[in-house]
Amino acid sequence: MVDAVLFEFLHTEMVAELWAHEADPDPGPGEQKMNLLVLESMGFRVGQALGERLPRETLALREELDVLKFLCKDLWVAVFQKQMDSLRTNHQGTYVLQDSSFPLLVRMASGLQYVEEAPKFLAFTCGLLRGTLSTLGIKSLVTASVAALPACRFQVVVQRS
């Protein structure tokens, strides 16, 4: 097992590097979205790979809910050394995963400071979730929101064609 700090520092630098390339002093919302998209697709590719490597038993992941539970337990433990705090669903393809103390945010603040910057640090993880789901056969859309650090929630909407 590697020290979790290595991933945290690397992630911090990824976010910083993308934002450091803003040429004009007042970036429009388009530039922000580009950066978030880049982070999200990086997370997607990592998630795809993790999805192949992590699951131990294939039989356990028969139902959609089992896959989500796998994300909350095994994936979160492998990447963040803790489990997701809560998983809710409307049983119609929408799942809300809540983490009351998300490791990438927990060092930043405990409350409202830095709330506007928080989405930058969640984009990669959204992609991670989407990638793992896609390898396990579920096409989805993942978004994240923060009300007060370090708690955040990820919303997974399954796309059924």
Added chain:
Amino acid sequence: MTVHNLYLFDRNGVCLHYSEWHRKKQAGIPKEEEFKLMYGMLFSIRSFVSKMSPLDMKDGFLSFQTSRYKLHYYETPTGIKVVMNTDLGVGPIRDVLHHIYSSLYVELVVKNPLCPLGQTVQSELFRSRLDSYVRSLPFFSARAG
């Protein structure tokens, strides 16, 4: 027994953080001047101590005391200096100052992507955790002794 105030400096003399708990008398000069004065004094004392030491130096300058207060000093290999003024009843607190560095500064400032290093710390989380840590110390009492 009490803690009067705390300074945190980086290797370039930038004052990263200052908090006070019980300070009855101010220095009479603006805060910027005070930080420069403190840093300059520490720099001079450190080189004085290492030059004049009759034996091989182990930890270097640790603390000084006057008839009213004691100043404790801790420096890391990276040049971060933690300075705490307490009253006279307090013994060596090197481990406390080290904890402030490793569990508070490193965890909440160095690892915080939004805190640029080399500038005064803006993180509210750092400020409040540091405050509650100092207040929880056994030699801190709410009433200035």
